[in-house]
Amino acid sequence: MKNIVFVIFALLMVLSCRKDYDKVSQVQEVSYPTINFTGNRFVSIQVGGTVPTIEATAYDSLLNESYTVNFDPSVINTSEPGLYVVPMTATNRYGFVGSDVVYIAVTNIHDSFDLSGIYSRVDVPTGATPEVTEIANGLYQTDDVGGAPSLPVTAYFVQINDSVLDFPTQPTSAGPLSARNAKVLHANTDSTALTWVVVNINFGTAQRYFLRQ
Numbered sequence: 001m002k003n004i005v006f007v008i009f010a011l012l013m014v015l016s017c018r019k020d021y022d023k024v025s026q027v028q029e030v031s032y033p034t035i036n037f038t039g040n041r042f043v044s045i046q047v048g049g050t051v052p053t054i055e056a057t058a059y060d061s062l063l064n065e066s067y068t069v070n071f072d073p074s075v076i077n078t079s080e081p082g083l084y085v086v087p088m089t090a091t092n093r094y095g096f097v098g099s100d101v102v103y104i105a106v107t108n109i110h111d112s113f114d115l116s117g118i119y120s121r122v123d124v125p126t127g128a129t130p131e132v133t134e135i136a137n138g139l140y141q142t143d144d145v146g147g148a149p150s151l152p153v154t155a156y157f158v159q160i161n162d163s164v165l166d167f168p169t170q171p172t173s174a175g176p177l178s179a180r181n182a183k184v185l186h187a188n189t190d191s192t193a194l195t196w197v198v199v200n201i202n203f204g205t206a207q208r209y210f211l212r213q
Contacts, residue, residue, distance in 0.1 A: 029062060030094075030096060031060050031061070031062035031063060031092065031096060032060065032092070032096050032097065032098040033058040033059060033060045033067045033090040033091070033092050033096075033097075033098035034058065034059055034060070034061065034098055035056050035057070035058050035069055035088055035089075035090055035098055035099070035100040036056060036057050036058070036059070037054075037055065037056045037100075037102075038055045038056060038057060039053075039054060039055030039056070040136075041054070041056075041100075041101075041102045041103065042102075042103050042105075042135045042136050042139055042156075043102070043103070043104050043105065043136060043139075044104075044105040044106075044107065044136035044137040044138055044139045044158075045078065045104065045105070045106055046106075046107075046108055047078065047079060047080075047081055047106055047107065047108045048078055048079060049078055049106070050078070051073040051076050051078065051104060054071050054088065054102050056069045056071070056088060056100075057069065058090030058098060060092045060098075063092060063093070065092065065093065067090040067091065067092060068090065069088050069089070069090050070088065070089050070090065071086065071088045071102070072086070072087075073086070076104050076106070077106070078106055080106065081106050081107050081108065081158075081160040081161075081166070082105075082106055082107075082158065082160060082166040082168065083103060083104070083105050083106075083139070083156065083157060083158040083166045083167070083168050084103070084104040084105075084106065084168070085101050085102075085103055085156075085168055085169065085170045085171075086101060086102050086103075086104060087099055087100075087101055088100050088101065088102060101170065101171060103139065103156050103170075105136060105137070105138055105139035105158040106158075107137070107138040107139075107158055107159065107160050109137065109138040109159050109160065109161065111137050112188070113138070113159060113187060113188060114134055114188075115132055115134065115140055115159065115184060115187065115192065115194065115212075116132055116133055116134045116140070117131075117132060117192075117212045117213065118130075118131055118132075118212070118213045119131075119132060119147075119193075119194065119210035119211060119212050119213065120210065120211055120213055121147030121208060121209065121210055122193075122209050122210070122211045123206065123207065123208055123209040124147070124206070124208075126147055126148060126149060127149060128144055128147040128148060128149050128152075129144075129213070130142050130143055130144035130145070130147055130152075130210060131143050131144075132194070132210075132212075135156075138158050138159045138160070139156065139157075139158050140156065140157055140158070140159070141154060141155070141156050142154065142155055142156075142157070145172075145177065145179070145198060146198050146200075146202075146203050146208065147208055147210060148203070151174065151202060151203075153172050153173055153174045153177065153200075154172065154173070155167070155170060155172055155177055155179075156170060157179070157182060157196075159184060159187075162184070162187060163183055163184055163185070163187070164182070164183060164184075165179075165182035165183060165184055165194070165196065166182070167179035167180075167182040167196060169199075172200075174200055174201075174202045174203075175200060175201065175202070176200070177198065177199065177200040178199045178200075179196035179197060179198050179199060180196065180197050180199055181195070181196060181197050181207065182194075182195070182196035182197075183195050183196070191211070191212075192211075192212040193209060193210060193211045193212065194209075194210045194212075195207060195208060195209045195210070196208060
């Protein structure tokens with residue numbers, strides 16, 4: 001009888017250990033919430049203005065779950081002109097974080113300024129013809145920030161006065177990128193030009209000049 005009891009007890013211990021082993025051996029596939037903007041992610045406000053609500057949702061397609069998107073407007077100084085690249089994040093139940101950014105331009109530049117157009121790089125004859133597009137007042141997108149046909153990178157900047165551009169660090173297809181000494185020359189004339197030094201490991205340290213065609 002003792003032997004039977006011992007065998008039953010041993011069998012129960014094996015089954016219990018097997019159950020715990022199965023729990024430990026489960027591997028959770030990594031997934032991240034994807035952030036989708038239901039409103040505009042490119043916003044321009046006047047100096048001293050109010051940061052608008054950024055409308056976005058987050059969804060993890062593997063877990064089939066929606067999550068709250070976190071956005072901290074306190075990092076934007078509305079009294080200081082510039083382009084603010086603000087993170088938005090969402091965390092799933094396993095702690096994996098999905099992220100994206102919004103672009104908030106703070107500027108009092110008059111809406112009569114428009115730097116949009118096709119440009120050519122004139123300091124080096126690369127044959128590049130970047131397109132600059134105004135997407136909100138004073139806020140611009142360029143589809144080839146380096147004027148390098150072999151590495152066209154989209155980036156964003158804001159015009160904060162007649163001659164100064166703000167070109168902060170931002171995520172791009174070439175990794176984090178910014179520009180220094182960014183200026184507009186002869187704005188709103190037939191010889192409007194843009195110039196900056198790209199700060200990114202894939203580009204050199206040359207001052208680049210772009211003339212509107």
